[in-house]
Amino acid sequence: MQLIVGLGNPGKKFKNTPHNVGFETLDLFKKQGEFSAWRERKKLKAKISEGKDLILAKPQTFVNESGRAVKAIIDYYKIALSDLWVIQDDLDLEIGKLRIKKNSRSGGHKGIESIIKELKTQNFKRIKIGVGPKPEKMLAKDYVLKRLKKQKALSTAKKQAVELLKYELSNS
Numbered sequence: 001m002q003l004i005v006g007l008g009n010p011g012k013k014f015k016n017t018p019h020n021v022g023f024e025t026l027d028l029f030k031k032q033g034e035f036s037a038w039r040e041r042k043k044l045k046a047k048i049s050e051g052k053d054l055i056l057a058k059p060q061t062f063v064n065e066s067g068r069a070v071k072a073i074i075d076y077y078k079i080a081l082s083d084l085w086v087i088q089d090d091l092d093l094e095i096g097k098l099r100i101k102k103n104s105r106s107g108g109h110k111g112i113e114s115i116i117k118e119l120k121t122q123n124f125k126r127i128k129i130g131v132g133p134k135p136e137k138m139l140a141k142d143y144v145l146k147r148l149k150k151q152k153a154l155s156t157a158k159k160q161a162v163e164l165l166k167y168e169l170s171n172s
Contacts, residue, residue, distance in 0.1 A: 093130025
C-alpha cells in the first residue's frame with residue numbers, strides 16, 4: 001500500500017495559493033484514477049481517498065503541522081516509509097519547475113520539517129513544485145499564502161507532477 005500526501009491548507013481562502021499546490025495536484029491525480037470520495041477522518045486529521053493499493057491524503061492540520069496527520073495515517077494504515085510520497089510547494093524552484101527528492105532535508109519548508117520531526121526521518125519521497133521566486137522584500141510566509149498571478153504555469157506544473165507521479169508509481 002502506498003500513501004500520497006498533498007500538502008495544503010484547508011479552506012477556500014487558500015485555494016490557488018502556493019502552499020496549496022499539493023492539495024490541488026492530488027485532486028488532479030484523483031480524477032485520473034478510481035478512488036473513493038474524499039472522507040474527513042478526524043482521528044487521522046486528514047481527508048482520505050482510497051484506491052487500489054493507494055491512499056491519498058490531505059492533512060487538515062494546516063501545512064506547518066502536516067507531520068501530525070502524516071504520522072497518524074502511516075500508523076493507522078501501517079504504511080512503510082518507502083511507500084510515502086509527499087507533494088509540496090518549493091520557493092527555491094522557479095514557478096512551474098518540478099523536482100523529485102528522496103531522503104533529503106526540509107529546505108526550510110515548515111510542513112516538511114513537521115513531517116521529518118514526527119516520523120523521525122527524512123527518508124521519504126517528495127515531488128516539489130516550484131512556486132518561486134518570491135519578491136525580495138516579501139516574507140516567505142506571506143508569499144505562500146497569497147494568490148499567484150502565474151496560474152497557467154502552475155496549472156501546467158500540477159499536470160506534469162501528476163504524470164511524473166504516475167510514472168514513478170508504475171516503475172517502483
